[in-house]
Amino acid sequence: MFSNPLIYFVVIPVIMLLGLYLSRSMAHIRTVAVTGSLCLLGLSIWLLVDYLGLRAAGAEGAMLYRGDWTWFSALNIKLSVGVDGISIAMILLSSIILLTGSFASWKINPLPKEFFLWLILLSIGVFGFFISIDLFTMFMFYEVALIPMYLLIGIWGTGRKEYSAMKLTLMLMGGSAFLMLSLIGIYYNAGLDSWNILDIAQADSIPHSWQYFLFPMAFVGFGVLGAMFPFHTWSPDGHACAPTAVSMLHAGVLMKLGGYGCFRVAIYLMPFAANELAWIFLILTGISVVYGAFSACVQTDLKYINAYSSVSHCGLVLFAILMLNTTAMTGAIMQMLSHGLMTALFFALIGMIYGRTHTRDIREMGGLMKIMPFLAVCYVIAGMASLGLPGLSGFVAEMTIFVGSFQETALLNRVFTIIACCSIVITAVYILRVVGKLLLGPVQNEHHLELTDATWWERTSTVTLIICVAAIGCFPNFFESLIRTTFSADIFKVIGM
């Protein structure tokens, strides 16, 4: 079992939990958190390189590094792992954000030990989810990732934290209730006595009548986490009240679980219903994209602006997945990566600014460019990535998505693609509004002039993220080929495209 490299994505965090439990001081806690996340990052980079090497050497099969260990033999539930290009991209994203998140919560207070314990438990869920290909284990890790959010927001959050934490938990668990029924339904109706995603997809044996019932449940179940309209309302409140590292992980990684799940479970296992019912969800996600962007325009709280912008960008991910063609889906995965990194950057910066000014209201701040130039420049870069400046990640992702979407000639797809395209303009409006008001305008508060710029751990966190954002923007080919290897393997033979 331990000869499989993927298992270490769960083992390392478990060891970290143990280390945290034994830590006695803040220094110990930081050491454990940073060392552990560095190990995870190193492992995921090694995995990326090795995976590309294997593919270049002609490795076949939809998933590599396969491992199967029987768990509940009676139901044929297994601990099955395996990764393809998409999962590797997501794993890489998660480990980067975990590392930068640890740096961003360098001075977390109170109860630092408990904070990191819950954060690492959350990351176990995230990594476990991305490496599993067994429906049961996948679902289990999915829920493991959800519940720590309650305590993380409830204890360390700001503002109306108890309300937001409860709302977020209940809505996400509500989604997972639908999901659980859908998974059990898939298991029984596929008639294979297997929970393995690849087997079920290969056989494609779920009766069409059942797909009409199970597909919407699975899609909505994951869609709640992907902030699909009208199930997105947890997202602004949750993000706004969460502590910095949690906002980063949540917007950066956890919301990607939704998109990834929609793709990997709902569409991949039930292609027929996906084709038939895509229009319903296309309309809903189209609304998310535009509605999120418009809502962001009128917010005055920095975190709310960014949370609504996340609704818009994550809506675009689901929107692209529903186009059901290779280009758009590649774009969707790129968008997940891009949005994960840039929104984490945003939340990290907002956390740092809030830590200094103690306000997130843009009406009470101004001229930060003079006061804290480093953070301000980073904020501008994040903003540019968000509105799609070429050379940064947002451009690559959105470009691919819209090119892919325009390939669909059906009227509905055309109309909604055009509507979704408008979001680019609206994004520019709210980003530039913030940049203008917050960074470049006159200084609003005399006391702000005494504030300091970023410390070394904050710089480490932001610079790492900026490098990643720029890397995707400058070398899109590399990431695209990573994702394409997956699509060329055999996923799309199954979906029939």
Place this chain on the structure above:
Amino acid sequence: MDYSQFLAMKQEIALLAIFLIVFLYDTFMPKKVLTGLSGITTILFAAFTLAGFGLMCGHTESAFAGMYVTSPVIATIKNILNVGVLIVLIQSASWNNSETQSTRRGEFYELLLVTLFGMYLMISARHFLLFVIGLECASLPLAAMVAFDKHKYESHEAAVKYMLTAVFSSAIFMMGLSYVYLLTGSLYFDTIASSVGCLDAQPLLIVALAFVIAGVGFKLSLVPFHLWTADVYQGAPTAVTSYLSVISKGSAAFAFMVILAHCFGSVYSAVWEWMLYGLIILTITVGNLFALRQNNMKRFLAFSSISQAGYIMLGIIGNNAMGMASLMFYILVYIFSNLAAFGVIQAIENKTGKLDMSDYRNLYKSNPHLAFVMMLAMFSLAGIPPFAGFFSKFFIFTGALSGTTSVALYVLVLIALINTIISLYYYLMVVKSMFLSTEDPIIETFRSSCADRIGMWICTAGVIALGLVSYFYNSILTLCQNSGLLNAIV
């Protein structure tokens, strides 16, 4: 008469032997060594529980012309109950060693063992006469146990309520039995099973089953037969409440499954599937909705246990081997999770007398370990992975849907799943009060007694390990699939 038949009743006889030892010790030993009673009972019972595991690999035996049956599955459910009783004994030790209990320590153990004996009979009975004896034996002494705090008004009220409902439900149950006897001419489970098949859905059979279900429903506190539950749980001493909520409920659930699946298996879809369908929806929903507004922890857990009973019933409605195994597994997990919660409540009540959820505010600051155990219990009851409750919920849903294509059952499971969200809300309220509150804690830091801590350790280990270690569920399911009882069911 062939006296060797008694050998089939090894577990019952051993239990009676323990009862006698406890009784004689309590009666004849000098007063100053009586404090050792709780230790002796616990040790004896622990040995008995361990020995019971040896019976799980035995084979099916019956005695007294088929009135009594034992098999590996039955031995397993008895062992599960034993483990629960053992935890209850450990947790109640410090309460029993207190000054107020000194004069009636023995009675607690004696009554508890007698009720357990009654539950054994309910589980093993294959003739309704024996079943009724077991039922009465399990109910009436419990009323005395509920009234144990004899200086407290609530305890009396609870005991009277429990007594009246127990008697009333027995009467209803026996009314149903008399109709069954009228229809089939027998009280043997096997004979009923074979003759009920050709009856179809006769009105009289429906009435008979309605009475039978209502009778056992009182015991299980299914809605609308649940009205006694909250008051009794609140009024009874906490040790008795925990016993009542897990052991009594677990044994009744299993016996209920045997009656429905074994005797009336052939009229499953015609008669009792839809009855149970309605009961489950009502039980889960009403239990949950009432639990939302409770402040007293015992009342809160009473309503939570009502809705949990609804989930347990999901194992029966599938009418298949997986459902049966999931029901047993659910009971096992429920015992550990609920007893973890009651263990904390009891420890706090013994030290401070506080019982309200609002008193638990910021408990994590003053008593981090207690708060942690309570949180695990709440998460497990709510069905959050990686704790055992998640697995038991998942398997009970899987069991309910096993081998069916009926959309109605899918809808039922969906309703149950949506209810888990409601239940998550109130379980999180407890967590919220313990962890999220920033005010100063009301309960001061204290050190729990050794027995309390052992009990909590066992429960914590169970809540974490029962799900993640697949051995437990796998072996229960294998047993169920091989059992003779199941052949009768399917």
